[in-house]
Amino acid sequence: MLPALTVASGHTGVAHPRTGPEASDFALFACAALGVWLIRRAMRKRMPKD
Structure with a gap:
């Protein structure tokens, strides 16, 4: 049952390096x-x- 859920989720489980x-x-x-800008403006x- 677990392998079917991982395939259905669309994620292979392999992490790719960040570029x-x-x-x-x-x-x-x-x-x-x-x-932050909106809150600062409202507080001012x-x-x-x-």
Whole structure:
């Protein structure tokens, strides 16, 4: 039963060496940077004006 599940999942179980950052790495960084920017902007708007 287990070999049938591994074939159905589409993963062979062999890890390939990393050659560099993937597109998903850049997308994750961009989303995190956008989130930090939005939160900082929202917190600045909540600060009382001097």
